[in-house]
Amino acid sequence: MRSSSGVAALGTVLASLLYLVQGATLGGSQNVEKVTFPPDFMFGVSTAAFQIEGGWNADGKGESMWDTYLHKHPEYTPDRSNGDVAADSYHKYKEDIEMIKELNVQYYRFSLSWPRILPHGTDNYINKAGAAYYRTLIEELKMANITPVVTLFHWDLPTPLMDLGGWSNRKMVDYFVDYARVAFDLYGDIVKIWTTMNEPHQHCYNGYGTNYFVPALESYGVGDYLCAHYMLLAHAEAYRLYNSEYKPHQQGNVGITLDAFWGEPKNSLNPDDVEAAERYTQMHLGLYAHPIFSKEGDYPDLVRQRIDRLSSLQNFTRSRLPSFTKEEILKLRGSADFFGINHYTTFLMSSSSMEKTWKVPSMDHDTGVKLEQNPNWSKPGADWFTVYPPGFRKLFNWIKREYGEKIPIIVTENGMCDFGGREDYRRIDYHNQYLYQMWLAIYEDDCNVIGYFAWTLMDDFEWTDGYTVKFGLYEVDFNSPERTRTKKLSAVNYSNIARTKQIDFGYFKRNFTENGLNNII
Secondary structure, X not given: OOOOOOOOXXXXXXXXXXXXXXXXOHHHOOOOOEEEOOOOOEEEEEOOHXXXXXXXXXXXXXXXXXXXXXXXXXXXXXXXXXXXXXXXXXXXXXXXXXXXXXXXXXXEEEEOOHHHHOOOOOOOOOOHHHHHHHHHHHHHHHHOOOEEEEEEEOOOOEHHHHOOOHXXXXXXXXXXXXXXXXXXXXXXOOOOEEEEEEOHHHHHHHHHHXXXXXXXXXXXXXXXXXXXXXXXXXXXXXXXXXXXXXXXXXXOEEEEEXXXXXXXXXXXXXXXXXXXXXXXXXHHHHHHHHHHHOOOXXXXXXXXXXXXXXXXXXXXXXXXXXXXXXXXXXXXXXXXXXXXXXXXXXXXXXXXXXXXXXXXXXXXXHHOEEEEOXXXXXXXXXXXXXXXXXXXXXXXXXXXXXHOOOOOEEEEEOOOOEOXXXXXXXXXXXXXXXXXXXXXXXXXXXXXXXXXXXXXXXXXXXXXXXXXXXXXXXXXXXXXXXXXXXXXHHHHHHHHHHHHOEEEOOHHHHHHHHHOHHHXX
């Protein structure tokens, strides 16, 4: 299918193809034509309920905190947008399934909308229409031979629970376990892969510690740690619930999805920069991973000691980072059947005692690391996003070094943002290069990576960025009432990877020169 403006002018296409071919030299693949993944390697694609569903008040759905906040603060996003309609997947899910089939992936990761199922947040009332929607979606996926991978919480907390303080309230642990039980009861017979939480780090740091994400509490260095603490406990309780009451007959697996930028020392010969990069990773990933995946359990020693010391210096009566009981440490330790990891970009890191934008107290100040971007790295979209494929491989090796090689790692999100367009050669190159670095981690470093999910199926509501940046393999026309979906070139490329279990670096060059661009879209 041709783009609305027609196929790009020949000079632009040739320049893009030249970029694509040159891009294959990034990260050490210049002498590689194809690399192959195991036959059972999981290739999938990911979405999230609030970002694609729309139907914000349809069929008895309750409000999420994002609904409430964006309606009150339309200026929060640069395009004054919200998730009321989004990609309208609530009504167009069958069309979405056809796109997933076209991608040749065997797995689809999506999230349940907590307020669509439990409009009040609590389990005393289940919305039958919302529950039926997901049952139908899952059954349709299975009929299409697509395995559902279901996330319980992807940031759309029911507003009534946010009014109680959200994840800064210990009671949220109980409410989440109640919700998890409802989900396991409703769908556990046909869902065998669950993730409890998506990116608690981003949710807590940016939503409770700053105002970058809703709920925008700006409780610097306090609210973010309360949020982290209770989200971890809620995860552990839900995992133990499944293992004790559901796994014996449902036979599923439950994990968690964490996230990490890779921290590259600004000067690899400077010990302070090397230490700063490690400190950042411990503070932002280890904080969440160590209690679950380490042999010791609990927060990393570095994290505990640093926050305790700074809290004391700031005249707090007790540490701003709560403590787990011995029983809680035991519940958390080993509470995941796989390590879900989301990764997008890398930053250069150096040690700093204070930056102008930091608050005191804050997680930034506690971490004491300055983040910068390498001006030589490509920046195709959002300001926070640059392309550095080797960081992906280094992240896998960090996880292996910290937590061993036994725990299976699933890349639950990885993808590139730009500002739109269907002839998205840079996204093709991004997927090829990041997948190649993952392949190197598997075959040269013995990292136990068993799956990869591209973010995302289609253009969606990208939180604070609204609809201004695009991550989708399929374009969505948000100006059309039909929310028309159209394949991008990156969808063709990813479909070929999923079908063949190979990265074919010459795929587009051959198709363009032999068949012409129009024959592959």
